[in-house]
Amino acid sequence: MTLAHDQLRAFAQSLDASLASPADIQAFSLRTRSAYPDLLAALPPRYPEVLFKLLDRLESSALFAEESCSFSQHDLVDSLHHWINKAQEQLA
Numbered sequence: 313m314t315l316a317h318d319q320l321r322a323f324a325q326s327l328d329a330s331l332a333s334p335a336d337i338q339a340f341s342l343r344t345r346s347a348y349p350d351l352l353a354a355l356p357p358r359y360p361e362v363l364f365k366l367l368d369r370l371e372s373s374a375l376f377a378e379e380s381c382s383f384s385q386h387d388l389v390d391s392l393h394h395w396i397n398k399a400q401e402q403l404a
Contacts, residue, residue, distance in 0.1 A: 314350075314354070314403070315350040315351075316350045316351045316353075316354035316355075316403055317403055318377060319347075319348040319350055319351035320348075320351050320399055320400060320403065322348070323344065323347075323348055323351065323396065324336075324393075324396050326340060326344070326370065326387070327392055327393075327396075329372070331385075331389065334361065334374035334375065337370060337371060337373075338371060338374060340368045341371050344363070344367060345364065345367065346390065350400070354402075354403060355399055355403070356402065356404050357400060359395070359402070361399075362370055362395060363392075363395055366388060366392055366395060369388050370385065370388045370392070373385040373388055386399075396401040
């Protein structure tokens with residue numbers, strides 16, 4: 313296993329642990345932007361770009377008390393899990 317693989321696993325675990333409150337989501341997003349440099353460097357350039365856009369939308373969704381038609385937190389989390397799966401394929 314490489315450091316990028318380890319960081320991807322840590323990212324996936326952190327995602328699931330950070331959904332309890334808007335403050336946790338904000339902290340998760342900030343941490344993700346700086347905590348996984350080897351992972352992001354190992355992926356094609358489009359991957360960090362997509363990840364950061366998803367994180368922006370996830371942070372926005374945390375501002376709403378209920379699901380909004382524009383920012384469905386559930387859909388965004390599903391998209392992040394999909395991103396994780398695609399990143400695993402790229403690292404394989």
